Amino acid sequence: QKEVEQDPGPLSVPEGAIVSLNCTYSNSAFQYFMWYRQYSRKGPELLMYTYSSGNKEDGRFTAQVDKSSKYISLFIRDSQPSDSATYLCAMSLPPTSETSGSRLTFGEGTQLTVNP
């Protein structure tokens, strides 16, 4: 069983729709949660970064973390054709030393298409 599960889609929505992307995870020790956006043939770029449970909003994007359910979400309001991309969730454990950071564990990615 994968540590992080993400529905690969594809997901197709009309322009202006609210999009909900989700990931579940099995390791309750994960503490930092991220969403990346990846356009075709490009490297992923960091969209949102959250720590522990709660919501974080940035423009049309809202990231939500529910640690009790081991479930994270990314909401996109007023979706645009330029939002068409693959969205990857990622999470990491707390660092184990003062001199090293933590590895990220990625979901498989959800392919989103927003139709004009």
Add this chain to the structure above:
Amino acid sequence: DGGITQSPKYLFRKEGQNVTLSCEQNLNHDAMYWYRQDPGQGLRLIYYSQIVNDFQKGDIAEGYSVSREKKESFPLTVTSAQKNPTAFYLCASSTHGSGGRYMRTYGYTFGSGTRLTVV
């Protein structure tokens, strides 16, 4: 502008040949990573390095080798021992928070990737 540069963008490898993928960053990041991305598999970690002259195997290190002689550079060699090398390879780097507390990774910055094809 700071960033990560991967080269070449496209690479073709013949059977039995070793090839090296370049990754250079000018972000002054301590840690660097190599991932392989295949359809339906997501990102899989090949190798990572937290500091110069030190690196660790990731989940799929067999058939690959790396070096970290300079902070800015983390080249990946795909050897002939890697039986299925056709994939999209991504290099990333990260910085860690400090200030008297345990280091925290503030996400990764990725390069644009190298698409490797066996011919």
